[in-house]
Structures are given as C-alpha cells and as structure tokens.
Amino acid sequence: MADELRPPGDRPEQAEPGRRRIGRARVGRAVGKARMPERAVTDVIRPETAAAAPVFVDPSGGRRRRVRRTAYAIGVLLLLILAAIWLSQLSGSTRAPEPRPCASGSAAGCRR
C-alpha cells in the first residue's frame, strides 16, 4: 500500500484569472475532485487491492431466499398449530356419557 504511494509534489499553483482550478465529478458513489486536466497532479494511490467480500454478506441473495422460505414455513406451521389448538379447545363442549347399566345388573358386573 505504502510503496505505491508517492508524496505529492510541492508544486506552486499558478492561478490563471477566470479559470477554475478545481473540478468535481461524480461517478456513481465516487466523487472525484481534481484539478482541471491541464494542471492535474499525477499522484495516484491505489487505496485497496482487490477487496475481500464483507463478512456475512451474500450478494447472490440465495441465502436470504432460503431463510425467508424457512421462516415463512415455520411461521405458517406455527399459525396452523395455534389455530388448531384454539379451535379444538374453544369450539363445542362434550356431554358426559350416558351411564350404562352393568351387564348383570349387579355391582360385580361393572368390574373390569
């Protein structure tokens, strides 16, 4: 990094009347500030060699798609379970069974 850098030349400016000394240009997110081409300083720095991809970032979006599908699937499953629980418990009530006479009519007949 450091060896690619040359310190700026200590060149005095010779301002010409009526001409802009510094130009600005936006290129996408980058903003370039430069002296007008005829007096541009030639120092160039390569701030970064090929940068590694940021940690966790998945540019393809595939992981997000998988996470989204899984999360929705789990969400729908939970909703179904919740609905089943609520419906099963709040809908309707059960009557007690009709007590049946024991087979022989005696107490012993009811012994299982």
Added chain:
Amino acid sequence: MRLRQRGGLPAMTIYRGTPPPAEESTGALPAVRRRRRVGWGLLALVGLLLLGTVVLVAVYTDAGFTPDGSPSRPTEHGTVPAAVREGGPVLDLTGPRPRSHRMPDRTIALTFDDGPDPRWTPKILDVLAKHRARATFFVIGSEVARNPELARRITAAGHEIGGHTFTHPDLGTLPGWRRDMENTQAQWAIAYATGRSTALMRPPYSSFPDALTDRDYATARAVGSRGYLTVLDDLDSEDWKRPGADAIVRNSTPRGGAGAIVLLHDAGGDRQQTVAALDRLIPQLAERGYTFSTVGAALGAQVNPPAGGAEVWRGRALVWSVRAADAVLWLLWALLITAGGLIVVRTLILFGFAVRHARRRRAPAWTWGPPVTDPVTIVVPAYDEERNIAAAVRSLAGSAHPGVEVIVVDDASTDRTGEIVTGLGLGNVRLVRVPSGGKARALNTGTALARGDLVVMVDADTVVEPDSVHRLVQPFADPRVGAVAGNVKVGNRRGLLGRWQHIEYVIGFNLDRRLYDTFGCIPTIPGALGAFRRPALTGVGGLSDETLAEDTDLTMALHRAGWRVVYEESARAYTEAPATLGQLWKQRYRWSYGTMQAMWKHRRAVREPGRFGRGGLPFIALFTVLLPLLAPLIDLMAVYGFFFLDRTVTLIGWLAMLVVQVVTAVLAFRLDREPLRPLWTLPAQQVVYRQVMYLVLLHSALTALTGRRLRWQAMRRTGELATALDRGV
C-alpha cells in the same frame, strides 16, 4: 500559492487508482432488481401470538389452584329440595326430577380428589393394590395433562375415574361457558390419557348433600344438564388438614353398618398421613365386613365407557399445549436464571479485576517505561463533518506532544469539511482528499502518509484534552505493545439520551475495558481514540472494509498477530454521541453487526495459541452477544411474575438485579472520577437499554443470517463538541 498561504501544508487529492468494483452502479439510478425482504414483522406477530398462548395456557392451568378446603361461601339453601339435602351423596340431576343415590350397606367407596400427583398417587395405588381394594379418583384435568401415564395407571388398575374440573375453580362463581369448559376439558384430558370418558363429576370445594347451598345446587343442576352425576360424600376424612393417620382413620370409619362415600386426597400437599391411614383403614373395615367398591359399580352402572375419537384428539391437543406451555416457561426460567447468574458472575469479576487494575495504574511507581517522545501522526477520517471538524482538528493540533502532525482524510465529503480544515490555517495539519471509499480506506491512506511510526486515529466528531495524545502513546515504551485504547467519554451529555450514553460509556466501555485489559484481551480499540504502531498496522494489512466494525476487526487482528493491546485510561477524548434514539439505533446496529462480523471473521482464533483466542473471544461472545440476548427476560419475567406469581418475590428479585447494576455503576463512576449525579437516570436506562440492545442484536443477527448488505450510515451532527472541553464535561 494561495493554498499555502491560507492553510500551511497543501491539500492533497487522491484519485482512485483501481476501477470501482463492478457491483457499484454507475448511474444515478438505483439498481432495478428489488430484493424481497423477509417479513419479520409478520413472523414476530406469530411469535407473539405463540407466546401469548403459552402464557395464557400456563396461567389458565396454574391459576387459582388452592387445595380443597375453601374460603367462606354463601350458605343460603332455600332452593335445595329437602329430598336432595337428606338424600344420598350421588346426585342424578340429568332428568326432570332430581334423584339421589346412596352406597349400599357395608359398602365403602373410597374417593381420592385433586390428583394425579406424581409423588402420592402411585403410593396410594400401591396401597389399594396391596389390599385389593378399588376406589374412585376424581382427577383435575390439568394434572392429568401433566401426568397422563398416572391417569392411565388408575384406570388400568380397575379403579374408576371421575372429573374434578380442569383447573379446580369454585364452579359456582364461574359463568356458564367457563364451567362447561372446565368439565369438557377435564373430560378430554381423561379421554386422551385413559381412552375412557366419565359420567362422574365432583365439584371442587364440595362436601355433604346437606351442606349444599343454593349456588352449589344450581351448579349441580347445570352439570347434570350436561349429563354428569354429581358425586358428593358421606364422610370427610379431613386429610387435607393433616390431622394425623389416626384421625383420618377415625373420620373415615362409618357409624353402624351404613355404606359411605369417603373423601380423601391423593394430591395437593404432603399425603404421607393419607397413605398411612389408608393402609390401616382398609383391613380394619374389611374385618368388620365392609367391601370396597367404586361409585359407579356400587350403583350398578358403567360410568367410564370408552371415549370417542374426537374427544381423544381434542384431549391430545390440550395435553400437548399444556406440555408445550410448561416447557416454554421452564426454558424461560432456566434462561433467566442463567442470565442472572452470568450478570452476577460478571459483576464479581468486574469488581475484583477493575479495582485491581485501577490500583495498579494509580500506584506512584507505575510506569510503562521511559517516556515516549517520538513524533506522532494523528489520522482523522472525515465524511461530512463540517460541524465538528474544526473543534476536533484544533484540539488535536494543539496536543502537548513533540512533533504532532494531523492528517485529515476527507472521504469525499459533500459539505465544507475540507475547506474548513484548510481554513484553520494550522501549520501541522494536512488535508488529504480521497475518493469515496469508506472509513477503513481513509484510515489506511492516512497511515500510509504518516511521517512517524506512531499513528493515532481519532474520529472527526471527537475532541481530546491537550495531554491526551501524549498519554496515549506512553504505553509504546513497551516494545510488545502494538496498540493502545483511549478513554472515550460522551461529549454531549445534555438530555436523557446523552446522560444514558454517558453512563453506558463509563460502565459499559471503561469498566469493561479495564477488565479486558487485565486479561489482555481488549476486543476493540475505539475508533474515537486509539494509537497504533505503524509496523503493527501494516503487518496485519491495515484496516479492512470486510466488517462494519473496522476498529474491532483491526484489534482482533493485532491480537492474533501477537501484539499486546492495552488501555490507557488517562488519555481522555470526548466524542459526540447520537442525539436521537433513531441515530443511536443505527449506530448500535452497525456496532453489533460489525462486532458479529469481526468475531466471525476471527473465529479461528479460538484454536490458535494466545490469550485472546482461547479466552478473550469466547468471553466477549458470551458477554456481548449472548447475555444481552437473554437480558430482557429479566423484565419479561418480572412482568409475568408480578401479574401471575408471587409479587413480593418478583419485586425483590427484580430490584436485586437493579441493585447489582447500581453498585457496578457507582464503582465505574468512582474509578473514572466522574460525579455520580447522572446516575439517577440509571434504572430507566437499564430497562430501556436492555430492550434496545436485545432488538439491535436480534436485528443484526437476522441481517447476518440473511446476508443482506449493510452500509455505513452518516450521523447527523449537532456540533455541540466545539464547546465540550470548555464546559468541562
């Protein structure tokens, strides 16, 4: 020429040497491909519904269970027919005319209420089996749901089973639909557990037919209309009073040769006496010619016919919900206790080591070595910092250290940042303009241009005391030290948020950093004030923009490269903290996401030799990620406990946690020699921060999981710093 006259050293502009990465759009139009975001809000709603159901089920199944033996109840009994009051204990109100039944002579129906209980029901079943006696068990539905195998054992052993409601409320006080629900759900729980239904039902808090009040009778008629036989009793063993086995035997022995339904309990407390009494009662009565029958059998009816499939299925849903709710609550309590334990352990460790650290540093003999007077280059990355940059640069340029130069790296600001710096006219300040590339690249550029080997990095929103930089570089007297963290404080302490962050900085960062320093595993040199040896920086390849917490990433890299990273608490800097909750959120989001990125990037350090990987990284993960994720449980469970459990205990527990935090805070403030006044906002700060940090961490974790790209966000500045030092905050 004019530039030099105005600003001392010339401003330098750096052009991008490499073409921008391909994914950067080249036009002003945003990228067309829109990615669908995960609807976390919807999913959170489902989660809340789930949690609500869990709480509801838990509260429903646990609420108001007090064993038999009820508080005062009305005693009017004008509407109870005399035939019922003087009749037998089994009330058949299913038909138009009330009928009651009695046990035949010399027939005993032993009845056990409130079970099944995992401790006592098996013992009672054993005694019954030993004497070959049958009995009738009136079970509570929620207990059946928790112990279905016991209910199965009861019916498998040939005993009869009856309902005793689902949650043991006083049925007379409930509206009709709730009463119905109680009996129906008890029915379903029994159906799932035993495969049988029951026609028997004993209302909680009931006793003899002649003790029936108007309300009891109304209840009995209502349950009778749903097909239930109401089973009262002739003899109350009063075992719930625990009067001793002798008294229970006496109470349960009928006069003369009459038959009787005897009330006993197999749950609701210590039933040792009941078990002992039963073991004597059965042989005694058998000797006197009594037989032991069940309620239904004695009346000549099969009261437990097989249950229908629908009832079994509903019972299954009910039992599973109760189990799931119990499991979730158990898990929450376990996590809460873990979190509480961690907080206490952490506090103890903090106390021990932070105090020791402070003592050692304050000792008159303490020194890093010979004074360091090598020239220092201060690198200030700046993006749209026109409000603060002048104060920051002026305070840095005026540092009391020989040979200080300041390099302001203007990262393509769109405001007047650059002009302000050149306009200051300070001889030891250089301005470098770089194409938009992020903080890490700006810092690398500044480092590359540094004249000396000592590089101090300071944020553009930070002012320092005159001797801060000098103090900060003193640890470099030790050649093993590669980086030094400064003591960063909040400059804008006005308003609640400012105060809260001040407290947080003093406790969270400074006290913690002393601890980490003691263990040699400082996780972050704050971007606001840190010093580095240039060889250390270049050795690890400078800062990287792989993470959003480039300072944490760098610090971890330095640890792994074998450099010592230390804390110099006397080098103070005042930084501008976010002034709105929204900005605080964004900042913390970036920090926590960046820290996660850095920890993940350096995860292999745990298998490398050295203190950092073996001890520091897991420690940081535990206390900066896991603990904050558990911390809101303190408040969640406090609310739950306050409404549904013992209020006093809950309040004491919650306050104890607060006291631990207040004590920690006081210690931190004393060590940092800060006035204690802002601490009055601490309780609210703790509560709010716990929730915010939890949400931030959760959000970051989800972002990490989905792999979404998160970028630096610029902060809106108030420019309050210009006067921070003068105000002496």
